[in-house]
Amino acid sequence: YIRPFMFATDPFLGVQPSSTYKFIVLTGPVGPYFSKVLRVKIETHYTRAAEGGMGFAKAAGNYGSSLMPAKKAVDEGFDQLIWTDAKNHEYIEEMGAANAMFVLDGKLITPTAGDSILKGVTRDTVILLAKEWGMTVEERPVSVAEIVEGAKSGKLTDAFGAGTAATIAPVGSISHNGEEYFLVDPKEREFSQKVLKTLDAIKYGTEPDTHGWNYAV
Known part of the structure; x- marks a missing residue:
């Protein structure tokens, strides 16, 4: 895994942009970020990020507001939260450590x-x-x-998180307002299983990298 990060190095205590920064890259061998199928909860009270903010960036501050709600969710038996919009909590945004992706009515949908x-x-x-x-x-x-209706009706046939560390992390159940909806066994999901196998094959060199995704370091 490769983790780049950068922090300000100007010698001041005020609140202002720095003119100098230090850029560091950490690397290390890692196993799967998630070792099991995820039990997730749709968060409709707390907010990770809002329109007009920095939610689109890998900024450390974005994680600060998510840690306490995430800890509460873990204490309740969940593995991850699915964040919703800050204004009305009516629309899906992200999972805690990955983008949220779904297969609904045979279509891949994502916010x-x-x-x-x-x-x-x-x-x-x-x-x-x-x-x-x-x-x-x-x-x-x-x-x-x-998403809730799709889970109830069976039209939601796949749900997973997609991220550099998470790769393809299958969601086994989604909880909302105290109700838990169980999805198809991840091993029986055609799309996310195919994506995961394809990405792993490209990473390990057992399948041609026709997109130029791999770089020699």
């Missing part, structure tokens, strides 16, 4: 990247692969209501 949603590299990769495989992809506002 539109913007001020409060990171435009993740793995997210873009999944979208590209889906289009190459002839799948309809919709980047648009994704309401909590349609």
